[in-house]
Amino acid sequence: MLQSNTVLSLTMDLLAHKAFNHLRDEDLSALHRLILKLTEPLTPIQQNLLLTFWNHASAAELPAPLLHRCNSILIQFGRRPLEFMEMEAEMY
Numbered sequence: 001m002l003q004s005n006t007v008l009s010l011t012m013d014l015l016a017h018k019a020f021n022h023l024r025d026e027d028l029s030a031l032h033r034l035i036l037k038l039t040e041p042l043t044p045i046q047q048n049l050l051l052t053f054w055n056h057a058s059a060a061e062l063p064a065p066l067l068h069r070c071n072s073i074l075i076q077f078g079r080r081p082l083e084f085m086e087m088e089a090e091m092y
């Protein structure tokens with residue numbers, strides 16, 4: 001199992017790099033409330049909740065090392081990497 005603090009700390013990094021700023025205020029508030037309630041170690045359900053928010057992150061202006069670390073975790077969990085989702089969003 002992946003260390004839970006990795007998912008939590010990378011979520012915080014994504015927030016710091018404004019990857020979620022395009023979300024509705026209610027969704028962004030829900031993410032902040034979730035983070036405030038979390039305690040280590042995260043349960044698999046809590047990790048999946050955070051990773052679900054990652055599915056909605058904008059990868060457009062993320063630093064390459066952060067994007068790589070996040071994508072590595074997403075792939076490890078059988079999810080699609082952020083860069084592919086960003087390319088799909090641009091196609092529409």
